[in-house]
Amino acid sequence: MGLFDLFRTRPKNTAALATERLRIIVLQERAASGRPDYLPMLRRELLEVIRKYVNVDPDAIDIHVTREGEGEVLELSVALPEKPSAPPAAVASDEA
Amino acid sequence: MNDPKPSIDEASDGPTPASSSATEDTPLAEVIVVTSGKGGVGKTTTSASLAMGLAKRGKKVAVIDFDVGLRNLDLIMGCERRVVYDFVNVIQGECTLKQALIKDKRIDTLFVLAASQTRDKDALTKEGVERVLKELGDDGFDIIICDSPAGIEKGAALAMYFADRAVVVVNPEVSSVRDSDRILGLLSSKTRRAEQGGAGVEQHLLLTRYNPERVAAGDMMGVNDVKEILGLEVVGVVPESEGVLTASNSGVPVILDEASAAGQAYADAVARLCGETLPMRFTEAQKKGFFSRMFGG
Ligand SMILES: Nc1ncnc2c1ncn2[C@@H]1O[C@H](COP(=O)(O)OP(=O)(O)O)[C@@H](O)[C@H]1O
Ligand SMILES: [Mg+2]
Numbered sequence: 039m040g041l042f043d044l045f046r047t048r049p050k051n052t053a054a055l056a057t058e059r060l061r062i063i064v065l066q067e068r069a070a071s072g073r074p075d076y077l078p079m080l081r082r083e084l085l086e087v088i089r090k091y092v093n094v095d096p097d098a099i100d101i102h103v104t105r106e107g108e109g110e111v112l113e114l115s116v117a118l119p120e121k122p123s124a125p126p127a128a129v130a131s132d133e134a
Numbered sequence: 135m136n137d138p139k140p141s142i143d144e145a146s147d148g149p150t151p152a153s154s155s156a157t158e159d160t161p162l163a164e165v166i167v168v169t170s171g172k173g174g175v176g177k178t179t180t181s182a183s184l185a186m187g188l189a190k191r192g193k194k195v196a197v198i199d200f201d202v203g204l205r206n207l208d209l210i211m212g213c214e215r216r217v218v219y220d221f222v223n224v225i226q227g228e229c230t231l232k233q234a235l236i237k238d239k240r241i242d243t244l245f246v247l248a249a250s251q252t253r254d255k256d257a258l259t260k261e262g263v264e265r266v267l268k269e270l271g272d273d274g275f276d277i278i279i280c281d282s283p284a285g286i287e288k289g290a291a292l293a294m295y296f297a298d299r300a301v302v303v304v305n306p307e308v309s310s311v312r313d314s315d316r317i318l319g320l321l322s323s324k325t326r327r328a329e330q331g332g333a334g335v336e337q338h339l340l341l342t343r344y345n346p347e348r349v350a351a352g353d354m355m356g357v358n359d360v361k362e363i364l365g366l367e368v369v370g371v372v373p374e375s376e377g378v379l380t381a382s383n384s385g386v387p388v389i390l391d392e393a394s395a396a397g398q399a400y401a402d403a404v405a406r407l408c409g410e411t412l413p414m415r416f417t418e419a420q421k422k423g424f425f426s427r428m429f430g431g
């Protein structure tokens with residue numbers, strides 16, 4: 039640490055920030071490792087479809103496979119933006 | 135952590151004649167992989183010190199460099215000029231295991247098996263690795279330490295496949311912690327123990343390059359943060375220490391430098407691996423004066 043750094047204001051407690059970010063990503067990745075292989079693809083394609091209508095963030099889509107009794111349920115939730123902006127561009131053609 | 139495992143102390147019944155049918159009833163050595171996912175976190179430093187520490191406790195130990203193409207363990211162990219044959223030579227049948235094992239000059243129950251510097255990773259095969267591990271067991275080795283390469287490709291996968299225990303080396307830093315979690319996932323799915331569906335690989339965390347001052351300042355994640363994120367007990371915390379560089383400069387595993395904090399921390403980790411309970415040292419910040427704080431003393 040140089041002299042200069044002593045007087046510069048630094049972001050406080052980045053370690054806590056790192057811990058929080060890791061807690062989330064590790065949970066997410068652990069959950070991902072047990073689920074079907076097609077989910078990332080499905081997620082990407084759903085994202086494309088949804089974006090024809092609403093301009094959502096890539097992380098706005100949450101997909102889970104959960105057990106319910108005997109079967110499994112695919113849960114999909116999409117967080118919509120607060121101020122809906124226009125879809126990227128009018129969808130040119132329906133067939134394609 | 136608390137699964138009944140072949141403990142280090144039970145493994146030494148001496149060699150038993152190998153029978154063709156027996157892969158399970160011969161005295162298998164305990165295989166410990168030192169792994170991390172990320173490179174440069176301290177796997178080789180750790181492998182060398184754990185091997186030396188266990189050998190000093192009277193175990194017959196072989197430490198194998200799985201980093202084909204990037205041989206380094208020999209340098210850290212200080213035996214680089216005595217490498218004639220390597221791990222790949224043994225696997226390819228170009229020499230015997232005995233010819234390739236390099237006996238440590240300091241402790242005569244410690245042997246190094248160097249990585250090949252010239253071959254590519256494909257020279258390692260699962261069958262070949264299994265054969266070498268079994269032969270080491272037959273020769274009366276108690277413990278085999280596998281120094282894994284970085285990454286999750288073939289070399290790393292083979293280094294962990296036959297493991298009974300894993301020491302996952304992690305630095306208190308985001309990419310290292312995330313990679314470690316990935317490795318923990320592979321340990322519980324892509325290993326022989328996982329495939330057999332029994333107790334699985336016993337997993338330990340070893341934090342290295344720990345800087346208690348930075349943890350105290352809120353700049354670095356602490357032991358408990360990492361422990362909690364990964365959900366594993368910690369078998370040792372090795373501080374960032376100047377002793378590591380001087381030790382590697384001179385080809386001496388840092389555990390032999392009893393004056394250095396890292397050496398003492400590794401000795402504690404070895405004791406814990408052998409089942410002892412010790413308080414964690416070197417995790418608290420030292421009180422420092424204004425000048426050493428300013429000039430990074
Ligand atoms: N506790 C420590 N304190 C200071 N330097 C360390 C420590 N542990 C490892 N190093 C250094 O970090 C570098 C990478 O270590 P190494 O054991 O080769 O890592 P890996 O085998 O995981 O690639 C080396 O230069 C080593 O000297
Ligand atoms: Mg290495």
